[in-house]
Amino acid sequence: MKKCLGCGSVLQNTDAEESGYTPKLENDLCMRCFKLKHYGNLINVGKKQSNDTILNKINKKKSTVLFITDFLNMCDEVIGIFKKIKNKKVLVITKSDLIPKNIVRDKLINNIKDIYEIDEDIILVSSKNKENLRALENICWKEKTVIFAGFTNAGKSSLINALVGSDITVSSKINTTQEFIRLVVEDIVIFDAPGFIGEFYKADVPKTKIKPITYQLASKYYLKIGDIDIASEADNNLTIYMNNGINIDKRRIKDTLEYGLIIPTNHDLVIKGLGFISFSKITRLYINIDSKYYEVRPTIIGGNHE
Ligand SMILES: Nc1nc2c(ncn2[C@@H]2O[C@H](COP(=O)(O)OP(=O)(O)OP(=O)(O)O)[C@@H](O)[C@H]2O)c(=O)[nH]1
Ligand SMILES: [Mg+2]
Structure with missing residues (x-):
């Protein structure tokens, strides 16, 4: 075969x-x-294989799992799958080249550990600028069999290619890897897993370092972020961590809006598959997308601006 x-x-x-x-x-x-x-x-x-099928196949292999994600796509749904993996595992945050300069990496890791209650090791890497690939290599040497798992577009295959010089197909389209790919390098076995699929609003893949954009949003205005409309009931400061190619417009509110979503002080609104918006003060929001596409969490960048 x-x-x-x-x-x-x-x-x-x-x-x-x-x-x-x-x-x-x-x-x-x-x-x-x-x-x-x-x-x-x-x-x-x-x-497409279902998430459960992929999860069962991973759990059956009993090898150490390197669970790959990036900081923009950190959300309950992604971490929920990470937690369902029974094998020994490490959370690998890749695409570190995209992390804005103002974010202190150690604080980011600690925040992620606290917010998502993660006991396992977390490491930051990048296949693009090869940051910290040595840490991954060391895990491979030590464990001998490893599975690169994670959501589609996380950058699993790119990391394997960067580590061992393989030529697995990578792309910004979803579901690029279709089946488990087994590679043997010296006495190490590496599996590349097909990606999990989430209830994501978009599957955006930024190419350049994220530059956070801060707005003062008065209650008279709403923000149009791509095709998403967001308004805050109280005047508020917010900072957007998303692909800087997305068009953002501030517009005057003309209709009566329903402010149904509570955002506590220093919390993020995660738009799954796009990134997140960090709010400094408590407010209620109007947002025009289905609630399955967003999550609210304590800010992942908290403590980074002190
Ligand atoms: N900036 C940046 N982009 C990356 C990095 N690694 C991967 N990408 C991009 O992310 C996209 C997805 O990469 P893949 O390696 O195909 O992702 P995957 O996790 O294997 O995806 P599936 O096979 O669909 O599960 C591609 O457009 C890559 O160029 C990285 O370290 N930095
Ligand atoms: Mg892949």
């Missing part, structure tokens, strides 16, 4: 609608990976 080197699917030449299709079985890549790698085009094939 030959597998696609890019996404892990078993190669087949019979059904173009299914994973692993290639017209020629001698190819190393399925047609989907070929198009993704060379043209950035995503063709949807096969069935």
